[in-house]
Amino acid sequence: MRVRLKDIAEAAGVSVMTVSNVINGKTARVSAETTDRVRRIIAERGYVPSASARSLAAKSSRLIGLLVPAASEDSLAISPHNIAIFGQIERGLRKRGYHLLLRGVADPAEIGEALRSWSLDGAVLLGFLDEEVAALRPGVLGRTPVLAIDSYADNPLTTGVRSDDFTGARLAAAHLVGLGHRRIVFAGPAFTDVGVVHERFLGFRATLEEAGLPAEDCPVESVNTTHGDGVALGARLLQAHPGCTAVFATADILAIGIIEGLIAAGVPVPGAVSVIGFDDLDISAYITPRLTTIAQDIPGKAANAVDRLLARIEGGDRPADPLVLDVRLVERDSTAPPGA
Amino acid sequence: MRVRLKDIAEAAGVSVMTVSNVINGKTARVSAETTDRVRRIIAERGYVPSASARSLAAKSSRLIGLLVPAASEDSLAISPHNIAIFGQIERGLRKRGYHLLLRGVADPAEIGEALRSWSLDGAVLLGFLDEEVAALRPGVLGRTPVLAIDSYADNPLTTGVRSDDFTGARLAAAHLVGLGHRRIVFAGPAFTDVGVVHERFLGFRATLEEAGLPAEDCPVESVNTTHGDGVALGARLLQAHPGCTAVFATADILAIGIIEGLIAAGVPVPGAVSVIGFDDLDISAYITPRLTTIAQDIPGKAANAVDRLLARIEGGDRPADPLVLDVRLVERDSTAPPGA
């Protein structure tokens, strides 16, 4: 039925291990003549090696897991920001001869099970909380290289790649301060003392303090990072924070909601309130007013994640320091001087 | 190192096949007492079966491929519409004990290779052209169940699930005609005589003919399904089609671009030109004006795709007729009577 190594070997009149060597590019051990003949027969017969047999016999599966949090009831937590990363990672892996197992993880305890079940050569963690990443121990990961994207967890086992969130927030805050804003709301998900949002808050506060703005004029609004929560916040923003003239939202999708809520409530944007986001999603350029935001290098995140993970897998490199990617301010139409 | 079936068997004082039976739920063949003891030891030792060994020994891999077109240079072709499907399919599979291999396919010829390499139990095709789906032969698919989403290809091997595109287009056209529009542009990607876009064109034309509108008043604009192409079309729409008062775009992302292009050119939407889309993406409710569109049941597509594929895998069912999901008109603010 299925064409096996053995069938090729018989057709070529050589041993299975010679065919195996040809397939695996160990041609130094095989004569050019034999190599050619074997290759021709492989092509003729349309032979495709069995990945599971290979995985079982070798120490390598050439399978990489992309692990994403997912309550079993819910679908995967694929934020607009994470979506672009998916495709880029698959592409990078495929070009290097690896395959991608996409796995939703309802409980971080499942991570170890996922790694061992398919003998994954490595895994990328996308969207987990820093507390969860920090809790990952050698006992659960074994010797499998694992890399966390956007993590500030102090876990040498998972150091990965992320954006320069602190600087991004500084750019956003400095932009608003430079326009003349003095009362600025920080809107984002609740945060602890570690993680992406915390870093952005730190950068935000640092810049405002340098500008001499008191903390009480720059309150924090904790909301979920969804369009709907943004709309709700926008609708009540000026009642909750009289005198506020600007909002820094930690995600574009949230900023877009806030703008919609403000406009629906009759508050002109950026006339009465300026809004700046973070991510630079595609849609951020499509809405009205077009969103001023902090752009992340999403393809760069994905490409570097693949490079670093494979370097560890193939080269046995130790986990290096986290790679921090630059961000930049993208000025569009949702910010202006107060009262403009 | 790794805990194996054999280790569990030794610890429990039984044979490996008894442990195997317990794991695979064939408890009818094992005493309740033994079952309990084995289960306890499995939990204690944190045993995780080797999926590749299992796949090799059994006829089943419990691995499903999600195959998506991807030029090797490009990232995956993940349109906003397809993205929601990803997560839903992963979730459905995971709940049923299957895993998902996400694979970009640069050339349809790779499909067979993908299926055989990992001994996939089945595969879902997402985003392929109907010509490509139609060309799939038993020779390349073998006996592996394959299901194509959104396909009109007349290939019994791949019948899958899709929306009622014809009716969707009728709803869109009837909505515009009902508002009083008489000159309506059909904007979408170039199409052949089979496929999603062709069906929508047929529904569009049928409705307009019933309304007595001559074909020359309802021209076709072939553009790529991207925001950018939409903007370009919107900018030149009234020069290209003087007197036109409405556009039916075959995708929301395209409709959104068209609206942006129109507004940038000083054409009020829906005041001078109404625009209706197709998909009902999340962002379609966020833009200004909020987009009137035809909603597809995307979670339904994914859930039914999983159900049907697994029915074929587990039950050996023959491929059934395609499942056609209902669509519905979502009226928002981008359409109005002409000159409103």
Added chain:
DNA sequence: CTGAAAGCGCTTACAG
């Protein structure tokens, strides 16, 4: 440059 043999960790008839 080439090969025989063991082994990766499971499942599957088959036998009892």
Added chain:
DNA sequence: CTGAAAGCGCTTACAG
């Protein structure tokens, strides 16, 4: 209710 044995399709030292 339980087990011994063969086999899934590869790779890996080891030998020559």
